[in-house]
Amino acid sequence: MSTQTTEKDASMLKQKEMIADHFHALAHAKKNGKKVVYTFVPGNLTELINHFGLLPVLPEINALQSGMRGKSAEYIAIAEKAGHSEDVCTYVKTDIGMLKAGNIGPTGEPLPKPDLLLLSYTGCFTFLKWFELLREEYDCPVVMLHVPYQADGAITPEMRDYVVGQIRREVIPAFERLSGVKYDEAKLRAQLALSARAEDDLVWVLESGKHRPSPIDAWFGGVYYIGPMFTSFRGTQDAIDYYRLLREEIQERLAQNLGPVTPDGPAGAERYRLVVEGPPNWTSFREFWRMFSSEGAVVVASSYTKVGGLYDRGFRHNPDDPLGTLADYCMGCYTNLNFPQRVALLESYINDYAADGFLINSVKSCNSFSAGQLLILRELEKRTGRPGGFIESDLVDPRYFSAANIKNRLESYFQMIEARRTGARP
């Protein structure tokens, strides 16, 4: 156990250090003359932001961190007091509440105000309203990157040109004005080459879930693994180092035929292999995870770990086509896929990862996830014959996480898988 903990610690410590450094840089941004860009996870242009020496802030990540730190209830209450309805996305309210409570970030250091809001609204229309609110709060400019939805299940050349055009004509000039730095295509190519290297390792890690037993939990553990790639570190040496360490650790677990490491230590025997659709709940994250791990349920693949890119479907940032590849990346994120694409993706996960079933966590906040989930459930049951489960909670509003009921549903679901496996005994 001690070796495993140490191995786990190496990549975790690395990530922790990267996050601490980043938030420290943010805390001192104004003093150091650094400009700050707020943007969203799906379809983020991290390489481009870093390219101009700008510092990215991701409000969704701050909101989920607030949820994990037990602060979101307080922040949501502040936002509701300010007039935001109970039905508004709880990421938005947590962010607004955090701002009004002094904008202290997840590491305890203050967050700087944005100098620019880069609104890339991939698959989530609430993003528009969110940055309208921040624009009011901070009185700063917004640059809009409109990412067309894959309504017909494909990225057409016109869609690609449209996004490239926006990056070239609107995003880059705005970044140049803000930073005083000229766009340098050769430099961007080098950054994108670094992105692709780390992406290879991330995909390797995620696909290790195909092994039996799976050495990773691709949802509860997966959210940590996607952290650097989906946030501020893509295209940096730090990200490469992190994923290298992580890959080595998982490789070691694979060699020893070990399951994932859970909050309570190494997992017990793998009894149920699941594919999960939807985000996790953050306010009771460990308790929620424990409801799975205590029953021997392991998530072998999830859609949530694809919100910041479908790397496992072959996409890599391509240094040979820097702006085109950024456009492809933005349009290829999970929530920008149409429903047939999502169903096909989940179907292939269920088959490729030899899952016993698939489970949907329907969160109250998120329309870009929740809309159509019942249809997905029905369709997947039909196509795979594997049992589907459905639970309801929320991202960061603890009022919508009813632990006793969710535990009850999950246990019933696992027993249903078991009963179907053995068939009805006479």
Place this chain on the structure above:
Amino acid sequence: MNVFVGIDLGSTTTKAVVLDADGAILGRGITNSRSNYDIAAQVAKDEAFTNVRFTVLRNTLEESGLLGGGLDEFWGLLTAAFELEGYLGHLDRLDVHCRDELGRGHHGDLTLPLSSALANIVKRLRDEAPDLFSPGRRARSDFFRDIAGAGFVNAAGEIAKAGGPPFDRIVGLFDKSIIPVENESDGRGFAPRLSAAFSRVTSGGTGDKAALRQLLNRAMGAELQTIRLVGTGYGRARLPFPKDQIRSEILCHGLGAHLMFPNTATVLDIGGQDTKAIQVDRAGVVTNFQMNDRCAAGCGRYLGYIADEMNIGLHELGPLAMQSHRRVKINSTCTVFAGAEFRDRLAAGDAREDILAGLHRAIMLRAMALLARSGGVRNEMTFTGGVAKNPAATAALRELVRENYGDVTINIAPDSIFTGAIGAATFALRDSVAARPVQEVA
């Protein structure tokens, strides 16, 4: 006799079912879940065992031919007298707990007047009891707390009005004592209670008493050996057995419905605080289920709340709603809002039965949404849970299923409240069979 037991601990009631080795139902027991699940499980199990002994006794009596054509009449008297004995036993305990409460010294000058009021009430309840448990009489509720509570409150009202201690103070004695009473199982056990009931029935001097007494003793002495017990229900995490003897209520309801109606494809279970829509395969194995996690609107408790608002018994709601000729449209399935909507409608001049009919439909609309989520209503559908006993709820369900899914057979067993416990008991039996070493075929 070897028996297999299933216990379904619900939020409102706890049910127990006892099966024999062939899977035939021998006995059932039900009690209110109270605050103590362990006691509730024990009481329900005791009741089910009592029920088993009655089954054995009935069979013995039939075989003996001792009573000839008078068997049914005797049986009606004996079972009613047995219920009465149980009630009187609880009444004794209520008296003891109320007196303990009075003895705590909290009541000052009111101690004596309260003591005399209590004596008066207990005497009245005793005197009225035989009438309440006369054969063929339908009780307002199955539970002591409801039956005794109604009489206690009425008597307290009259005593207070006639210049006795304040109403609240008298009723306070009941409120403080009822939980301790419920948390004791009937100390006398089955045999003395049956014996007392027998003496009560045969005091008139009919039939061959000695021969009957002998048969009774035989039934009372029957050995019941629990081979395996499986628990399920909302309170299952609190059941005092190992984890492998605990099954999800979804699986138990699915299997129980299948056992009662083998062609069941869809199961709707409306319990006290959740509604389940379940799809099962031909063997009764659950293939899909849906329940609400974020909100319990439209569950059985909704009806309980409305009954409280109207100050009538839960059993009376459905029959009252069935008298409606002009159903009122009720939108809210939120339990708390429904109370407000109910009062609002009354104030607007709508009849109680019409509002109630609307409330029943509102519950079923909510259930329809859940059914749709789980994959719709397939033929045949079985409706289970406490709410399935309510005629207005089942009528609303039939209407909505016909409107949405056409001609579907809807099964409702009279004892549908035991569905989960039947499933659990069957799992107990199957587990036991599966655990038995395979015998070599000679």
